[in-house]
Amino acid sequence: MMILSNFGYENPLLSIDIHAHLLAQYLNGMIKVPSREEMEDEVERQFLHEMQYIHRRNYYDKNYAKAVDALGLWDAFYEGENTALGELGEDYEVLQLSVGKIAKEGNYPLQIINDKGEFTEKGENLILLDDLCDEHRTNMDPENEEKKWMTYRDYTNGDQFQSLYTGTKAQKTLGGKWLEF
Numbered sequence: 001m002m003i004l005s006n007f008g009y010e011n012p013l014l015s016i017d018i019h020a021h022l023l024a025q026y027l028n029g030m031i032k033v034p035s036r037e038e039m040e041d042e043v044e045r046q047f048l049h050e051m052q053y054i055h056r057r058n059y060y061d062k063n064y065a066k067a068v069d070a071l072g073l074w075d076a077f078y079e080g081e082n083t084a085l086g087e088l089g090e091d092y093e094v095l096q097l098s099v100g101k102i103a104k105e106g107n108y109p110l111q112i113i114n115d116k117g118e119f120t121e122k123g124e125n126l127i128l129l130d131d132l133c134d135e136h137r138t139n140m141d142p143e144n145e146e147k148k149w150m151t152y153r154d155y156t157n158g159d160q161f162q163s164l165y166t167g168t169k170a171q172k173t174l175g176g177k178w179l180e181f
Contacts, residue, residue, distance in 0.1 A: 021107075054068070096126070111123075150177075158174075
């Protein structure tokens with residue numbers, strides 16, 4: 001029996017790659033496959049940890065979700081939410097830490113967390129990159145002239161995107177409109 005964690009993460013391709021790397025490590029005998037009991041204990045620890053976060057608990061506990069909704073707490077929660085580094089949204093942070101833990105366990109080349117379970121520099125850069133992607137896709141000013149023709153694939157700030165693996169920066173722009181390529 002093999003249990004891999006939830007892929008419910010902002011970067012599905014990165015998450016799949018990290019999980020595939022862990023699976024390859026197991027299959028090639030590079031790391032020991034945990035026993036069924038160890039896996040169940042880890043799933044329980046992760047579950048109990050995630051229950052401390054409002055979004056995650058909302059997925060797991062229907063009574064909690066109904067109570068939060070009935071009290072109108074979602075609006076108050078979202079008003080105070082800030083995903084800037086240092087004030088990460090709770091749900092986002094638990095997912096980043098979870099995938100970072102799997103990367104560490106599977107000896108993945110991109111280490112997101114350190115031995116203390118804290119974000120490494122690359123982990124912090126991953127968060128900043130995710131924030132940049134989110135801003136790029138959702139925070140365009142609707143009154144801006146660019147909004148009339150831009151898709152989420154068009155960008156003018158590409159030089160802010162940088163590979164987590166090599167440090168290579170993207171081009172500043174595509175050099176044209178995405179729909180015209």
